[in-house]
Amino acid sequence: MSTDDLHALFNPxxxxxxxxxxxxxxxxxxxxxLVDQGFAGPIYPVHPHATEIGGLRAYPRLIxxxxxxxxxxxxxxxxxxxxxxDQCAAKKVKVVVLYTSGYxxxxxxxGREEEKRMRQSARNGDFRxxxxxxxGVYSPASGLAFFPGMPRTPGDLGFISQSGSIGNLFxxxxxxxxxxxxxxxxxxxxxxxxxxxxxxxxxxDPEVRVICSYCEGVRDGKALIEAFRGIGGSKPIIMWKVxxxxxxxxxxxxxxxxMSGRERIWEAVFRKHGIIEVSDxxxxxxAVMAFYHLPLETRGRxxxxxxxxxxxxxxxxxxxxxxxxxxxLGEQTIQKLKTILPATGTSLRNPIDVGLSATFDLRLYLDSxxxxxxxxxVDAIVILGRGASREMNEQYVESLIRAGKSSGKAIxxxxxxxxxxxxxxxxxxxxxxxxxxxxPERAIRAYAKLWRFxxxxxxx
Numbered sequence: 001m002s003t004d005d006l007h008a009l010f011n012p013x014x015x016x017x018x019x020x021x022x023x024x025x026x027x028x029x030x031x032x033x034l035v036d037q038g039f040a041g042p043i044y045p046v047h048p049h050a051t052e053i054g055g056l057r058a059y060p061r062l063i064x065x066x067x068x069x070x071x072x073x074x075x076x077x078x079x080x081x082x083x084x085x086d087q088c089a090a091k092k093v094k095v096v097v098l099y100t101s102g103y104x105x106x107x108x109x110x111g112r113e114e115e116k117r118m119r120q121s122a123r124n125g126d127f128r129x130x131x132x133x134x135x136g137v138y139s140p141a142s143g144l145a146f147f148p149g150m151p152r153t154p155g156d157l158g159f160i161s162q163s164g165s166i167g168n169l170f171x172x173x174x175x176x177x178x179x180x181x182x183x184x185x186x187x188x189x190x191x192x193x194x195x196x197x198x199x200x201x202x203x204x205d206p207e208v209r210v211i212c213s214y215c216e217g218v219r220d221g222k223a224l225i226e227a228f229r230g231i232g233g234s235k236p237i238i239m240w241k242v243x244x245x246x247x248x249x250x251x252x253x254x255x256x257x258x259m260s261g262r263e264r265i266w267e268a269v270f271r272k273h274g275i276i277e278v279s280d281x282x283x284x285x286x287a288v289m290a291f292y293h294l295p296l297e298t299r300g301r302x303x304x305x306x307x308x309x310x311x312x313x314x315x316x317x318x319x320x321x322x323x324x325x326x327x328x329l330g331e332q333t334i335q336k337l338k339t340i341l342p343a344t345g346t347s348l349r350n351p352i353d354v355g356l357s358a359t360f361d362l363r364l365y366l367d368s369x370x371x372x373x374x375x376x377x378v379d380a381i382v383i384l385g386r387g388a389s390r391e392m393n394e395q396y397v398e399s400l401i402r403a404g405k406s407s408g409k410a411i412x413x414x415x416x417x418x419x420x421x422x423x424x425x426x427x428x429x430x431x432x433x434x435x436x437x438x439x440p441e442r443a444i445r446a447y448a449k450l451w452r453f454x455x456x457x458x459x460x
Contacts, residue, residue, distance in 0.1 A: 005128055006193065006201045008094035010139050010183055012071035016044040016093075018062055018084050019076035022053055027075040030099070030136070031056075032148040039143035042067065062087040073097045073136060078114075081132075085118070089125025096122070098131030104189045105133055115191035122192050134188030135164030138171060141182065141207070155180025156209040157292060158202035160195060162187060162216045166281070170214075173285060176423075178430035179292045182207045196223035203231040210291045212238035212284065228273035233460040236291050236453050238276040240284050241266050274456035276449045286446040289435035291453075294410040298379045300451035301327035303372055304351035304440065306384040307358045307365070311416065312351035315382060315440035322448035326350045327378045336371040340364065360388045366399040373407035380410035380447055382440050386420040393425055401432040412436075412443045 015034065021027045031054055034043055044065045045053040052058055059065050062072060062084060072093050074084055081100055088096055098118075103111040115132070122129045130136060135146040141154040147168055157179060161167035164186035171184055182205065185198055195218050202208045211231075218224050231237065270277045276291075278284045302324050306312035319326050327350055329337075337348050341364060347353035352372065358364035365385050372381055383400065387393045404411040413429055413436045415421050426436050437443035 005094075006197060008070045009097075009128065009130060009137060009185075009193070010144070010201075011142050012041065012095070012144075014041045014044070014067065014069050015039065015071045015073065016046055016059075016062055016065055016069045017073045017075060018046040019074060019080070020045045020047060020053055020058075021075075022047065022050055027099070028054070029147050030073055030075065033138075033145035033150065034143065036148035037140060037143045037145040037150065037152060041070075041143075044069065063090055065091070068092070070094045071097065073099065075099050078102050081118075082121075085121045085125065088127055089121070093125075093127050096127055096129045096131075097134065097136040098129055098188075098191075099134065099136070100131070101133040101188075103132050103191070115189060119192045129192040130185070131188040132191060135167060135186035137186075138167070138184040139182065140180075146186070151175040151180060153180045154182055154207075155292075156207060157181045157288065158205070158208040158211045159184040159213070160187065160198045160202070160211070161185070161214040162190070162195070163214055164188070166214045170281060170284065173281075174288060177285070177289055177435070178427070179288055190219060194219060194223075196220060196227040199224070199227040199237065200230055203227070203235060208235070210236050210238070210288070212240070212288055214240045214242070214284075216243045225269060225273070228269070228275060233274045233453075233457040236276060236296075236450075237274075238278060238284065238287050238291065238449075239270060240278045240280070241270075274453060274460065276453055282442075283445075286437065286442050287449050289437075290446040290450045293430070293433040293435045294380075294412070294447070294450060295408065296450065296454055298410065298451050298454055300324045300448070300454075301377060301379045302444065302447065303327045303329070303375075303378050303381050304384075305354065305365070305368060305372065305381060306351055306440075307354055307356050307386075308384065308416070309353055311384055311414075311440055312353060315384075315444060316351050318441045318444045322444055324444065324448055324451060327375070329372065330375050330377055333371050333375040333377075337368060340367045340371065354385070359386060362387055362392055362395055362399075365396065369399060369403050373403045373409055373411075378409060380412060382412045382414065382443050382447075384414040384416055384419075384440055390422075390425075393420060393422070396420075397425055397428055400434055401428060404432060404434055410447065412447065414438070414440050414443060 020031050045058040047058045048060050050058040104115050138145045167184050167186045202211045304312050304315045345355040354364045387396045411434050415436050
């Protein structure tokens with residue numbers, strides 16, 4: 001599957017916005033997003049009655065723009081779309097982002113037929129269409145955004161979302177965890193460009209290291225399987241597939257006109273191709289943080305370090321349920337821990353219980369962490385703790401960062417509700433590549449997904 005003709009979707013040199021409104025209305029967000037993101041090329045507002053919008057010269061029709069246009073964003077009502085597509089062909093536009101809705105998602109035959117006609121217009125005019133009923137592309141390295149205020153920091157994560165709102169919401173949530181994107185694309189009804197091509201494009205893009213997707217359904221299941229096969233485990237693909245129940249299928253049909261499938265079919269496809277499956281936005285974020293921040297190579301040997309005893313026992317259960325291995329500490333590490341931890345109220349067996357007094361004596365946490373991080377039998381350390389004061393918490397955070405840098409191991413911090421929750425304290429952890437989870441169970445389940453993908457890739 002060639003993805004060469006999608007280059008302009010993520011790297012346009014010029015953009016025209018047809019139907020951009022005057023004043024502060026919904027369609028204006030697209031132009032404000034481009035300006036806010038610092039798009040370097042020319043932006044051409046197109047409006048039949050305006051000569052200037054937002055400080056930019058406006059043109060009455062797309063065909064009146066005197067210079068070449070790579071991308072056209074269409075914000076008009078349905079009745080104006082066909083004339084605009086004809087003008088796109090005449091202008092030799094490369095890609096059209098169609099925000100306009102009211103097609104296949106209505107459930108009416110007329111809407112589905114119009115999408116077929118739309119696809120044929122794109123073929124005849126030698127351009128591509130994203131949408132209809134979509135938000136388009138956010139790509140900070142190219143200065144693209146569909147809303148103002150989106151992060152300007154480019155990362156190496158790709159997100160392909162059938163829903164524009166999910167794409168926007170997840171981008172903001174992830175940025176709080178220092179997870180940044182190379183591309184986010186909302187593709188809506190997928191009359192032309194769909195999930196298979198977008199996955200293949202991001203698979204070919206060397207700047208994208210991890211791909212994730214929110215999907216309501218696909219038109220061409222064979223093409224999607226071919227896209228999965230083409231990547232073949234070279235990059236993680238994290239999929240949030242919805243619409244697998246009767247209620248979900250009806251909702252998907254009314255949202256983007258998508259044809260969803262049975263849950264067991266999707267599960268079989270994902271299992272065969274090493275796709276990481278998640279079931280909600282919380283699980284998506286957990287998995288993305290693990291793949292974005294942690295080393296991909298792992299044998300899955302985990303140590304739990306905790307002051308509170310109860311959460312550590314539950315975490316041990318989760319390790320086994322997920323198929324991970326509780327790490328067996330080397331004898332040298334155990335002897336070191338004996339010199340660090342008191343003989344009573346602690347445990348040297350994994351999970352490592354440093355005792356509640358560690359909250360007041362950080363040395364018990366920090367020296368134990370240093371000893372465990374040097375153990376060759378350990379791949380990941382899940383640590384649940386905190387200090388008794390803000391100053392001690394800062395020392396605690398600094399020590400976690402230091403242990404991660406010196407050992408190269410996966411350090412995973414737990415900010416248990418009510419324990420270590422100040423965002424300004426957690427931010428340095430994210431910046432250092434240490435993900436933070438609210439419970440050890442969520443952390444372990446996310447890490448298990450990373451471990452399973454590593455095993456799949458090794459087999460492939």
